[in-house]
Amino acid sequence: MKAVLSQLTNNPSYAKLWHWIKLVSITGTAQVTVQAIGFISGILVIRLLPTQEYALYTLANTMLGTMTVLADGGISTGVMAKGGKVWQDRQRLGEVLATGFNLRKKFAVVSLCIALPVLVYLLHHHDASWTMSILIVLALIPAFFTSLSGTLLEIAPKLHQEVAPLQKIQVGVALSRLVLLSLSIFTFPVTFIAILSAGLPQIWANRRIRKISSVFADTTQAINLNDQKEILYMVKRLLPEAIYYCVSGQLTIWLISIYGSTAGVAQAGALGRLPVALTLFTVLFGSLVLPFFSRTPAVKKIVLQQYLKIQAGLVVLGLCIVGGVVLFSGPILTILGPQYTGLTSELIIMMVGSTISFIATSSFFLCTCRGWVINPAISITISIGAIIAGVSIIDVSTLKGIFWLNIFTSIVHLIMHLAYGIHRIVTIKNDAN
Template sequence: MKEAISDLTNNPSYAKIWHWIKLISITGTAQVAVQAIGFISGILVIRLLPTHEYALYTLANTMLGTMTTLADGGISTGVMAKGGKVWQDKQRLGEVLSTGFNLRKKFAVGSLCVALPILVYLLHHHDASWTMSVLIVLSLIPSFFASLSGTLLEIAPKLHQQVAPLQKIQVGVALSRLALLSLSIFTFPITFIAILSAGFPQLWANRQIRKISSAFADMGQPVNLTDQKDILFMVKRLLPESIYYCISGQLTIWLISIYGSTSGVAQAGALGRLPVAMTLFTVLFGSLVLPVFSRTPGIKAIVVQQYLKIQAGLVLLGIGIVGGVVIFSGPILSVLGPQYTSLTSELIIMMVGSTIGFIATSAFFLSSSRGWVMNPAISITVSIAATIIGVSIIDVSTLKGIFWLNIFTSIVHLVMHVAYGIHRIVTLKNDAN
């Protein structure tokens, strides 16, 4: 019996399976905690902020996502792809990261110049005073710069599958946000106070992540011009699509904020808090799946096997998420408060679209993690055409109609990105990256 157990534990396949069980258990447990705490924080904000304030909060957080996407422009994807080739060399990985940070600082300035005036206009459009608009803008800046640094700092630990320390930090950040919100929002139910409470803990987190990263990457390395050229090549491919997704990815909020009412913005924002499972699995995917796929040897048979397994898993996961929402839609909505309990069909339609969008985005990042980037002229043209066709056949004057539009465009994106990934695998030459 002992010999059988010894043979099993020494078996390479067993060791690999056990390694993945540990990774998924650690990441999954931590992320359940993070998302549960984050969900509680979100519910606090929804219930304690007045409807008008929550609408402003939704607009500000939507713009924060847009600013972060513009400032990244594909840099983190380029760093991940480049880092996946040199991940075992501490000096080279440090050069890649230093180059990424240098580029991101420059992109951040441009992002602020573009996004902040638009945010001020939208806030004023929804009856925010000029003083409140300025305070909201200023409160976003710590979160903006903290999120920019955090995504790059996490790359080295992720490539080395050191997920446990990262998960501990994320749990700490979530608890800190909840504590700050609990201390502040009961007394000051104001938008910019809620934003500051959410942003400051990430500054602490970045200092902790930098310590972890320093074990795998020499952060004092200078900018490498060759790495910069390679990263910028990916940015040139990804930035146009990033700009497009800044618009299309938040199409619900943009359409409601321009054509709808302030209460409509609040409803869209409240429902947007519910796809907790999507955030959980997005983090799991980015922490566990993407780095491994990025490091996969460039042998066609291995790559295609990995790709198909991942896609099949994503589809099964999506079916499970939507099924759970259909069954528990009533209790889910009741958590938001009485003003949102009538949005059952909107919730289900939104989750279908969010799930398809999650699978489509995952397919996109699978390709880009290996440096495969579709010509943006093709992807953006297809996306714009899908949006135009969708708007022409779907009534987007209601929240439900906008969610149906999201389903339509997400299906188009899914087909496009999966088809491109399969095309690149089919044309892959063995031992190429």
């Protein structure tokens, strides 16, 4: 028996399989815990905030996502792509990260200047007082900056597949948020308190992640101008699409906030809390699959095999998620509260669109993690054309209609990114990357 175990342990295929089993088990277990805690926190917010306050909370969190995308502009993707080439060199990886942080600081300031006035207008449009609007903005800023830093700090540990420490930190952050919410929202059921409670624990998390990152990347390195040039090249290709996704990615909330009622905003926000499984697998995908695919040798056959296996896995996963929502739609809506129990069809349609969007976005990041970026003129033209075509044939005056629009545009995005990924793999022998 010992001889058999010894042979298995020394077998490269077995060792590789066992390595991935451990990674998926650690990350999966931690993320189930994180998402479960996050779901409880979300339900607390939905149930305890009045409808008016939850609508403001939804708008603020939507804008936080927009601000984060604008401030990143493709920087983290460029750092991941460049870091995947030098991940074993601590000094070079430190230079790449230092360059990414320098660029991100500049982008963050521009993002704040653009997004905050829009947020204040939307909040005031939905009857928030000027005092409340300012408090919400001030509460949002810490969450914004800590989120940006955390994304870059995680790159070095992810490239080295050191996921266990990161998952422990994420569990700690989730628990801290739940405790802060529980202590504050029962007494002060207002938007800015809920936002502040969610953002503050990330400050502690970033300090811990920085220590882990310093093991693999020399944090004392200065910026590298050549790295900056390569990262900015990625940014130039990705930023136009990032700006587009700031609008299209949150199209549901924008359309409802402009043309719908405050109650409609609250409903869209409440349903948007439900795709917990997608968040779980998004984290798993970003932590395990993207770094692995980024480091895959540039051999056409190998890259194509890995790409097709990943895509097949995403499709199977998506079918399982949608099937689960169809079976348990009643209990899921009951958890949200009595004001949302009549949204069964909206829930199912929303989940179908969210799942297709998840697969399309994953396909997009599979390309960008290897430095493959579709011409933004092509991608944005196709995306805008999809929205125009969708709006012309779908009634977007209702929440259900907006969810159908999301399905339509997500299918177009999926086809586009799949086609581009296959194209780049087919031409990989001529690719300098």
